[in-house]
Amino acid sequence: MVEFSLSAIGDRNATLVIQQNIPLPDCGTPLKLVGTGTGGSAQRHSLSVTIDTSTDEFRVVSTPPGIDCPERSMATFDDGTDVILQAVHDQRDGELDWDNCDTVSAFSCRLQLNADRSVRAHLSA
Incomplete structure (x- = not known):
C-alpha cells in the first residue's frame, strides 16, 4: 500500500520505487504501475457583500445560493465557482454600481x- 498526504486538490505526480529484496536476474523490463485515487478536499473561499444604499427595499442574492444580503452577507464556495450576484429591488430607477466584480x-x-473576495453594491437615487 502506498499513501499520499495531499495539501491541495488537483493532479499529483509521484514516483514509486520498488527495490528487489530477492536476488533475481535483472530482465531489463520496465514495470508499469497504474492507479487511481482521490485525496484532498476542495479549497473554499469566502465571498462577502456590502450594500451601500439609502433604501431598505434592496437585496443582493447569489447563484449558487448562499448570499441573501443584507441578512446573509457572507458565504463560502468551492474554489473556481462562478457566482452571479443579482440586485433585487422594487424601484428600477437610480444607478447601480458594483465594485470588485469580474x-x-x-x-x-x-x-x-x-480567492476570498469582497463585493460592494451601491444604489444611487
Whole structure:
C-alpha cells in the first residue's frame, strides 16, 4: 500500500520505487504501475457583500445560493465557482454600481472565486 498526504486538490505526480529484496536476474523490463485515487478536499473561499444604499427595499442574492444580503452577507464556495450576484429591488430607477466584480451587466455581477473576495453594491437615487 502506498499513501499520499495531499495539501491541495488537483493532479499529483509521484514516483514509486520498488527495490528487489530477492536476488533475481535483472530482465531489463520496465514495470508499469497504474492507479487511481482521490485525496484532498476542495479549497473554499469566502465571498462577502456590502450594500451601500439609502433604501431598505434592496437585496443582493447569489447563484449558487448562499448570499441573501443584507441578512446573509457572507458565504463560502468551492474554489473556481462562478457566482452571479443579482440586485433585487422594487424601484428600477437610480444607478447601480458594483465594485470588485469580474463582469457587470445591468443589475448583476459575475465573479469567479479563486480567492476570498469582497463585493460592494451601491444604489444611487
